[in-house]
Amino acid sequence: MLPKNQRIRLAQDFTATVRSGARTGRRNVVLYARVRSDEPLGNNRFGFIVSKAVGNAVNRNLVKRRLRAMAAQFTADAIGLDVVVRALPGAADVEWNELHQQVRSGLDSVLRKSGAKREKGL
Numbered sequence: 001m002l003p004k005n006q007r008i009r010l011a012q013d014f015t016a017t018v019r020s021g022a023r024t025g026r027r028n029v030v031l032y033a034r035v036r037s038d039e040p041l042g043n044n045r046f047g048f049i050v051s052k053a054v055g056n057a058v059n060r061n062l063v064k065r066r067l068r069a070m071a072a073q074f075t076a077d078a079i080g081l082d083v084v085v086r087a088l089p090g091a092a093d094v095e096w097n098e099l100h101q102q103v104r105s106g107l108d109s110v111l112r113k114s115g116a117k118r119e120k121g122l
Contacts, residue, residue, distance in 0.1 A: 002046060002068055005042075005043050006043050006071075007045060008045045008046065008047030008082055009047075014084060016082075017032050018032050020034055021034030021110075022034070022114040024113065025106070026102040026105065026106045027090065028094055028099060029067075029085055029087055029088060029102055030085075030086040030088065031083060031084070031085055031103070031107060031109075033082065033083045033110040033113075035080055035114055035115065036080050042080050044075050044079065044080070046071040046083050047082070047084045047085070048064055048067050048085050048087070049084060049085070049086040050063050050064050054087050054089055054091055055089075059092035062092060063092050064087075066096060066099060067085050067087065070104075071083070071085070074107055083110070
């Protein structure tokens with residue numbers, strides 16, 4: 001589980017990131033990222049949107065657990081970002097490696113688009 005300071009918890013933060021952030025899509029996920037102006041050097045925060053279209057509760061929770069584990073690996077890629085990951089209906093049917101590759105390439109793309117400063121080379 002991600003620490004509290006690395007999670008997006010307010011609906012207004014989700015909305016701001018989805019509406020005004022950089023967007024990139026992959027086959028099973030869509031990623032949105034925005035640089036926070038209030039805390040530019042703070043931790044990255046991640047939020048997840050997994051709708052009922054993904055599947056039943058068991059499948060949705062599996063996808064959320066996988067996405068949270070991936071987000072924990074990517075927390076040091078940049079500084080001061082809000083990232084929202086939206087799972088698409090096929091996300092429950094793919095293997096870990098394929099989903100990881102899609103999230104990784106999507107995160108690389110959305111970091112470039114958002115103009116975020118990277119802490120480490122990707």
